[in-house]
Amino acid sequence: MIPTLIVLAVIILLAIFAAGIYNKLVQLRNRFRNAFAQIDVQLKRRYDLIPNLVETAKGYMEHERETLEAVTQARNQAAAANQQAAAHPGDPNAMQNLTGAENTLGGALGRLLMTVESYPDLKANQNMSQLMEELTTTENKVAFARQAYNDAVMTYNTARETFPNVLVSGPLGFGKAELFEIENEQEREAPEVKF
Numbered sequence: 001m002i003p004t005l006i007v008l009a010v011i012i013l014l015a016i017f018a019a020g021i022y023n024k025l026v027q028l029r030n031r032f033r034n035a036f037a038q039i040d041v042q043l044k045r046r047y048d049l050i051p052n053l054v055e056t057a058k059g060y061m062e063h064e065r066e067t068l069e070a071v072t073q074a075r076n077q078a079a080a081a082n083q084q085a086a087a088h089p090g091d092p093n094a095m096q097n098l099t100g101a102e103n104t105l106g107g108a109l110g111r112l113l114m115t116v117e118s119y120p121d122l123k124a125n126q127n128m129s130q131l132m133e134e135l136t137t138t139e140n141k142v143a144f145a146r147q148a149y150n151d152a153v154m155t156y157n158t159a160r161e162t163f164p165n166v167l168v169s170g171p172l173g174f175g176k177a178e179l180f181e182i183e184n185e186q187e188r189e190a191p192e193v194k195f
Contacts, residue, residue: 021168028159032152036089039145043082046138050075053131060122064115074108077101095178102182146180153177
């Protein structure tokens with residue numbers, strides 16, 4: 001009778017322990033999903049700003065049609081990839097597609113902004129200045145939201161990969177979450193300072 005009670009007590013303790021791990025992983029997964037939702041809000045704001053930016057620039061930049069079309073196409077691809085990632089923020093393929101689309105959009109926007117520099121009238125346009133300011137603000141918000149998301153993903157991935165959680169996480173379907181890292185070569189270059 002006593003050995004049966006001991007075995008039963010051990011099984012109950014293991015079940016309580018596994019439930020604690022499960023609950024912690026659920027909490028961390030929900031935290032990184034919420035963090036992605038914050039990125040989603042800012043990306044949608046940016047996607048809404050881009051057509052206005054392109055429309056404002058169109059009148060001034062008739063000879064730059066390819067640049068404007070590239071921005072519009074990259075925006076549409078990024079919006080579609082974002083929609084897929086928002087539906088499945090833990091899916092590594094969705095996050096990789098979003099990262100690639102965002103890299104493409106960032107490059108296209110960079111080319112547009114460099115082109116805008118060649119048009120003094122466009123740079124001086126009140127609407128263009130306001131849109132550029134809103135875009136800059138939104139880019140900063142995206143960067144902060146991306147940092148919070150990546151922190152939440154790192155915490156989640158660390159929790160699911162450490163012992164003894166690793167014994168429970170795999171069988172219960174807690175897969176690895178993908179970071180949202182955008183490669184921007186301009187961010188890696190040292191700033192050029194001129195006096």
